[in-house]
Amino acid sequence: MASIKDVAAEAGVSVATVSRVLNDHPSVSEDARTRVLAAVEALGYRPNAVARSLRTDQTRTLGLVISDVLNPYFTELARSVEEEARALGYSVIIGNADERPDLQDHHVRTLLDRRIDGLLVSPTDGGSPLILDAARAGTPMVFVDRWIPGVDVPVVRSDGRAAVRDLVAHLHGLGHRRLAIIAGPAATTTGSERVEAFRAAMAEYGLPLPDAYTGQGDFQAESGRRVTEGFLDLPEPPEVVFAADNLMALGALDAVRARGLRVPRDIALAAFDDIRWFVHTDPPITAIAQPTGELGRAAVRALVDRIEGRPPQSVTLPARLVVRRSCGEPAPQEPPAPEEFPASQEPSPETNRSQT
Amino acid sequence: MASIKDVAAEAGVSVATVSRVLNDHPSVSEDARTRVLAAVEALGYRPNAVARSLRTDQTRTLGLVISDVLNPYFTELARSVEEEARALGYSVIIGNADERPDLQDHHVRTLLDRRIDGLLVSPTDGGSPLILDAARAGTPMVFVDRWIPGVDVPVVRSDGRAAVRDLVAHLHGLGHRRLAIIAGPAATTTGSERVEAFRAAMAEYGLPLPDAYTGQGDFQAESGRRVTEGFLDLPEPPEVVFAADNLMALGALDAVRARGLRVPRDIALAAFDDIRWFVHTDPPITAIAQPTGELGRAAVRALVDRIEGRPPQSVTLPARLVVRRSCGEPAPQEPPAPEEFPASQEPSPETNRSQT
DNA sequence: CGATGTCATGGAATCGATTACATCGGCGTG
């Protein structure tokens, strides 16, 4: 592979001049420029990003550590992150933690070893020392979706509180009183916050949330199935199951189906995180939709601000309730399928109950 | 950030010795080793991968360029690729082409600039000059899922021919005669092959495949919707629509639903690529499942063989038909939900009609 | 016309590692 020296030789100039042409430094003669460009063309030369990074101490690369690539929410997040980063001239390296703290640390470490310019993290646990150290050591960092409390790192996330209240109101209005939740890991902020929001909203309606009705999941489908089975085994099973993410809702659906029961006739179901398939499940599932794309873009902007010396800003965007049929009572007819993946991107007035 | 020089100073040895300790070279005294290790610990030193790569001319990184991250098939592929690569001591950088040749080239270029050790590609088009040049220039490369004909690059893919024949047999047995297909881009191998297999299988049953029944999609949901609308507008609409990937099947579902029609009563639906949600759609969708995880792992093994000087091998694995209810006639009861995402990973004997 | 400034250019240092080569001390052997 041709190096800058080869180009210099071919063009009959020094490497310094080649470098100047490539970084369009003003003081290069027109003649030299054309000769260098011709040599670059002739040799098919491409600058070695590794060497450049070593010298300039910047990689123009962002690391993104997400909790689970198989979760459509995170893949959409990853996509919007890459898109915005590309627009700002950065590349993105994705690390998938699979909800495992050890894997998360593995990726953070390799990313740091590669000297990425900044890190976007959605922490799998409540306080990886590695991440905390990196943050303290001054690695530009932004938390997205989930965060670790007590660290001075900007957070870009969505607030589901209002939407959860809307959901409880909706369920209450439908006559449901025994509501259960499949929670995410308490070590994650989204895990605990969603339970808290749910509990608070239920309190507003004078509804209790007994321990038996709060199952502990881990954001994976299998845990949703297991917890739901537990609910169904109860002497008095809940009337509604609210899954704190879409994969656990899938598991819940598996469990209900395995018993030959029907949603919503036998038990109602709602989920946090809307995905496009929820429109076509049997029945269509009522869910809380996050502005995923906007979260990803805002996170990148905050991180790049931080990297380039501007003050980064935390951002909180509202989530909103999308009512479908999985909790009973036909919802108003949904508008035709939106153009963009996912459905949640386009607010549909009829079903949007979020108060901003 | 501490460098090897700092460690050397702290330990009172030369950088060469530090490097030897870090790469556990045999000829280092026990004393020196402990002093270096202590210094590394004290300074929290981590080797700079950028510098190391520059010197050794290897990054221990693989590039993976996929056609669409939002497609669950590819995200599962990406996951298995990363997993296997990690097991072999490599990292993976994913580039998402979004089915756009220009974006694909962008990612290939940045990956090459970063001097990745090898490239895994699922080409979006039939022959990007950039990719062909890189292959000819000797970049270790393996095609996965899709490939570009006429290049000497190993291919790891699955053969859907038998499964498509099984599907047509299944449809024919159900009494369907007017079968239509939503094809993928003809420039992709998977795009054209699936149509070919479908056409060939139909010929075996003496069924015609009129032009009006072959719609041109682009592997995205919106095209599935559009093509299906076209089918429904026909004076004699097809009885079955076969979508060449899962996203176009989603679009087809959107279109059918928008007309107030029902699957399979008014029109039957089948898809290439099985995803876990197909079990819970209304109705559950009959699909052709690829051994996605195995494909990803085999692709990595082939690429790493090539990188490390062993002869790489092309691999073709069979896909299999998974019958559900979207084409009519209740299928045999599916077994309880499998443990692993996606359902397709665990062959379920009752529904597996593939002949190996 | 001499002093000063501007512009294009090249030489060489540098980034942080790896590694070939030289050096040195100690030890075994003839």
Add this chain to the structure above:
DNA sequence: CACGCCGATGTAATCGATTCCATGACATCG
């Protein structure tokens, strides 16, 4: 006892870029 070998270590070259500094050619100005 001298020689040679081996193990431990350091010095310095190297990878491919960027960039500081010096240099020389010209132009401009008083």
